[in-house]
Amino acid sequence: MNTSYKVTSVFFLAVFLIVSCSRKKDKFISRNFHAVTAEFNALYNGYNALEQGRNSLNQGYFDDYWNVLPIERMQISDEVILPGQSKNQDFTRAEEKAVKAIQKHSMNIEGKEKNPQMDEAYLLLGKARYFDQRFIPALEAFNYILYKYPASDKINQAKVWREKTNIRLDNNELAITNLKRLLYQEDLEGQDLADATSMLAQAYINTKSVDSAITQLEIAANATKSNDERGRYRFIQGQLYNQLGYKDSANIAFNKVIELNRRTPRIYMISAHLEKVKNFNAETDNKFETLELLSDLEKNRENRPFLDKIYHQIGAFHLQHQSDSIASKYFNKSLQEKSKDKILNARNYQILGDMHFEKSLYKDAGLYYDSTMANLVLNSKPYRVIKRKRDNLDDVIHYEAIAQVNDSILHLVNLTAAEKTAYFEAYIETLKQQAEAEKEALEKQEALQRNSGLITSNNSIRPSGPGGLPGQAAIFYFYNPTTVAFGKNEFVKIWGNRALEDNWRWSNKSGAGGAINTTAGNNALVATTDEARYNPEFYVSQIPSEAKEIDSISKERNYAYYQLGLIYKEKFKEFELAKSKFQNLLQSNPEERLVLPSKYNLYKIYEALGEHDEAEIAKNDIITKYPESRYATILMNPDLLSEKDKNSPESLYESLYEKHGNQAYATVISKAEEYINLYDGDAIVPKFELLKATALGRLNGYEAYKKAINYIAVTYANTPEGLHAQDIESNVLPKIENKAFVDETNNLSGHYKVIFKFENSTPQTVQTFQKTLNEVLKNIKYYKLTSSIDVYNSNTTFVVVHGLKNGQVAKTFNQLLTKEDAKKIKQPYIAMASANYQIIQIHKNLNTYLSVYNN
Template sequence: MKTFTKASISLFLIAIVAQSCSRKKDNFINRAWHSVGTEYNILYNGEIALQQGLETVNNAYTENFWELLPIERFEAKTDEVRLGNEAQNSDFERAEEKAAKAIQKHSMTIGGKEKNPQIDEAYLLLGKSRYYDQRFVPALAAFNNILNKYPTSDKINQVKVWREKTNLRLGSPELTIKNLKRHLKQEEVEGQDLADITAVLADAYLAIKEKDTALKYLDTAAVATKINAQKARYNFIRGQLYNEFGKRDSANMAFDVIIDMHRKIPRAFYINAHLAKSDNFDAETGNKLEFLEYLTELEENRENRPFLDKIFNRIARYHQSEGRDSLSEVYYNKSIAKNKELTSDKVLFSRNYLILGDMYFDRTEYKTAGAYYDSTLTNMIEKTKPYRVVAKKRKNLEDVIYYEGIARANDSILDLLKLPKEEQVAYFNKYIKELKVQDSIAAEFEKKRADKEASRANAAKNRGFGIAGSQRASVPGLPGGNNGGNTDFYFYNPTTSAYGREEFFKLWGNRKAQDNWRLSSNQNSIKSGEEGVSAENEIVTQLELYDPEYYIKKLPIDKVEVDSISTDRNFAYYQLGLIYKEKFQEYELAKSKLENLLISNPEERLVIPSKYNLVKIYELLGQMDEYEIAKNRLIAEHPDSRYAEILRNPNSQLAKDQNNPETVYENLYRKFENQDYAEVISESEENIKRFEGDGYVPKFEILKASAIGRLKGFEAYKEAVNYVALTYPNSEEGKRAQEILNNALPLMSNKEFLPEDDGNSFHVIYQFDSAKKEEIKKFTEELTKIMERLPYPNISLSKDVYDENTTFIVVHGLKYITSALGFGPTLQDYKERGTKGITRKYITASSANYAIIQRHKNLNEYINPE
């Protein structure tokens, strides 16, 4: 009986379960069964997978507090819109699978209505998982499905928020604004729903650059949200926007909200709110002592250790603003060291390195500044405006380093030559004293190293590890030993050996392996690619190195040599003046260089342009008394110069056009384009003399070289370009000339003609004497008329200069050699409308061979091959 009862109950329960599994019957049991199974099984696991995926995304995301934070902690890939269904994140894929399973197995659509109240949740999970996986189009379909099928869902506010977030990601902020504003008018929304809607509206307005409207909605979101992390984010963005609008007090109030939340929010927001608020400190009205104590407290708080790199940077900026450069430099370097240790924040790296580079630049320590700028560039994003600005500054710095090196070295020599013999002796005695200290340090270093090696050798010997015969095989790390990397013996340990080699080169430079190798005359005696090539044949003893007379004898005494040093120094001063004025807008530095130049007995070619640039610098600095004095002096002393004319009549056409090197160059370039090469060469030479010392001279030189190449061929062009590269090595044109020598000319050097059959484009060439301009004009007009009626598509005509005496009329665009060969006979037979036809001799050549003819001026070799 009991068995029968148990069996009956079991069958009854099975029947109930079987009946409740049906998705076609609308009764309480069926609805409850599918609803509970959906919510507490499938959707529960799907939500867990979604949260795991979000955790992965958030861990990979780094907040960039240096820029305006995004409203949503999510980085969308804007370069592509993924349309497919294949997920990239396994957690989001699992969440999507669970949502799809819930829809497929538990949806109860009966009579056109959904009876399972959890299906809208399933579609929402489906859309979210696709959204976070950055498949926005499929996500939008899921959200729209809820709005279309479940308009009475209790999740309708959330669904509309997610749909408009998706529209925003798809690049439709206007649609997002329209839909959400309409929803706010139609529905009473409050609490977290209101916070979410206004946050998305703020995001949309930011996307269309309407920051003031975005701020209005963000204020609402920051108050309405109950989620602390969102409250911190929204308030931080509010502070950033208020700062952009210049409302420091409002910004500080927003940052204070974050600071008051303290441990309720991520520490990064708390610290960055402190730092952002500190940036609004007014040094003129605020208490500097209290502010410094405030920064010091941030530094000393143990909880702030993960953010010391940013705190050190803020302290450094404060000390720099107060003129304490040495202290600020210490903190910038501490910030760099902590950044490497903690976060590797590239923005912070780049800012620290850039500021230090600027500090060294202001001190005229250009090599060090250049190194810092190099480090700045490695931590910046390429192809951005800040990167280009620093890259340009670094490139310009190369010229500064070069000319400052010349100026300093030559100034030192000239200053020494002016000193009496006693002061020269005193100067070199001071140098010798420093040299003895260095030699003493080097000797101590060698002694310690030798003692260390000896003690290691003795220790190895005492342990029974000799290096002879069979014992060598058992010593790890020695040649023939059991391994190659675990020995303490100096020369067989790669790390120790490399360190020692580096220290040696730092201390001694590159030395040849020979007796007396420590003597300074042997430094840098080994050149790359040479073995034992000595820079000097002189053997210098240590006694001589410690004798001031040795150095005094090396000072130049020949007048020609001294004048050359002075000339180089003066030109360096001039170039530095122009670089500081034009490229860096460092007018005080430019003024100093040009003023020093004018009191240094410069060459005549530098005097007038230096005076003119000084006049302009005085004007830019607002030093109007000096401006008027310098202007009147230049006009009085050099009345016939173009600079005097510009100063007398700054608005005159002569000043603007005829005497302006830029305008002269542009006019000359147009002549180059018109193939007036002989005229370009002649006028370039005149203008090079006329504008000597001006920054446009290298431009005239490279234009002249190009004209020479077009008129005289490859070898003449090579010589002219080489001259530009050697004469103006630090100008843009000189560097370009060097690139041409290294890269372009080797490719152009081949003068061997190619087989005509290999060509894919051919020319028909007619030769003329360049002096017979009327004949050339008449032939060109006649040929043009005939070509308009010929059945050759895409053919064209050009007049090309070959050399000083020869001009080509060239027909281009013939695709086949047979077309080129038959073109001449076609013209001879063409007698339509009274024309006599063209019977002039011609040459055919492929495009490649025509380029060789023009490049090497070897037409005769082409016509009459051996």
């Protein structure tokens, strides 16, 4: 009986509570039940989810210390999120909990909210949307609090969060206005004051009002309860002072970060130390104290996660004080830390590239610049700057290699027979030592791989050299010529000579094994026997002896010097390097065509370097020895430089290009040849060559064009025109080499042309006929026809009618004319498909076409 009574009592009590806690009744029990349930159920879980989401954001966020830090650690993504999707499931859960609290516990009675936790629910809703980067919905949630709950104790937080959202939406001016109003109207304290002023500072930073931002950050740093935030605010203050150039004030701000020590994230303290080092003043600061500080930072075990930054700054400090070797060591150590900071890696690689460039180690510099670009955002401004420098470096590497090799050859040519033998005996001794060292290294490597079970059945191993590029444990295989040579030998032993093609491993693809087909200058030693390799006479016999060959090598070397001088002067502004190249050229008995432009370029370099005496000597030399030259005219009349010189290469090229557009191909070819000889060695010569090649193709056809393009691709390989010619050779010529005509017997639809042929006619005759033809074409009904004059070859010109879309109509073109018009046009014509017309213009095979279709 007692049990039954208890059950009944519990049941009725539960019913009573449910009825009493209705969301529609403004009762004490209802208000408190829904408030407590919302706060300790939905909102509690929602804020836990929000905190988890924020922690994951902070862990995944990477601060860019190369720029002013944002006030709030939050990575904004450009990724488009579709409705119903989310960037972070924790924020989705937080939003769901906020919505659940609103839907199940809101007590909106007679237009007033009776549940005091609903403002908290909407605040949670807005924050979840904000961190999920759905800023417009977040703004709606914050605005709803301001509209619906003006008396809420969360109203100031809602106002701050609304302005945070406005800042994310780039409404910075609106945010500044609203935050200034809030600070004026409300007596904010503690964290509310810190949040409001820090967000106001962010808006000022976004609008470039740096002074105002610093003032607000000072207030925020003093008001915040979080040492994490305080350290960040102080560090940003220092960055902003540096931006204004106030290094002393910046150092004071950085000192305040350092004083926080372990109370704030260590990255702020380390970065503050490094920023102070960047602000080093040689006049007032002690160099040895700074070095001691850097050394302490390097040795402190707690700083191991930040060694990449520390090493970089130590390297930069030594570089600033001309200790290049120590600087290089630390930049490499920074790279070896495998930092996640791609900007830091890019700067390390770029600095090392610049250092190698200054030492004339151009290949190494090129590799460093390649690594720099790999760490930069594709097509960003820094990427494009490095890419331009790297592309220019290709020319330097090319011409420096030619100059170095040819200088070496010419040096050997000038030695006596005894000196040559002695030189190569020393070289052979070095080869033997290298071979012995390589053999020992390979034996060790083979033993290691056999012990580890990695050696293959045919004992083919790949050696790896010690040391390596920065950031790598060993030299990349193909950067080590010794290992490349070894690999080639091993490949040929196993496979023989194989062409670079698909299915190269098939037995019917094998060539003669046991030797490597090498090109001149490409690992020539690999193809020689040991007997020849260690015989001085073998090398002596390779030295050129014929005067013609030696002269060719000398000319090639001189041209390389000239190009290097131009590159250093025009593209890199390295005037000292350019000066040395031009001076070396003039001392090398160059051909006459290079002397005058080299002297003029030297004159311009002397002026740029402020060496006025040398400039005056060079100027007088040009005017005295070459009074009729264009350069002398410019030097005697400097005002010509400010006007467009009609006789400049650029103006002549523009004029010739215009003639090309007017189909004066024969003139273009002859004048281009004249200008190529006149300006031989000038950077504009490849342009004339390419224009000449195009004119040859238009006048003489495919074979002439192909030959000219190939010449440009080989001769000017490292110029833009040479690269363009290579692209034409690879991608355009294969598409137009087909001479086969389109079948016109069964397919009469498509575009057709009517062609009037003129042999050895004057331009006036052709133009008069076209004028008459145009008058006739106006009278033809149902067709909109036009005409053009097209050059076929040096003797033949076509007047072509365009606009016909039926082969039969084209063949009976004369029947479209009236009797009066037919009397005016008595010239015989050829009807032809447009596709075939294109073929005869490319291949100049009109007679072949006529024999096929018997027009």
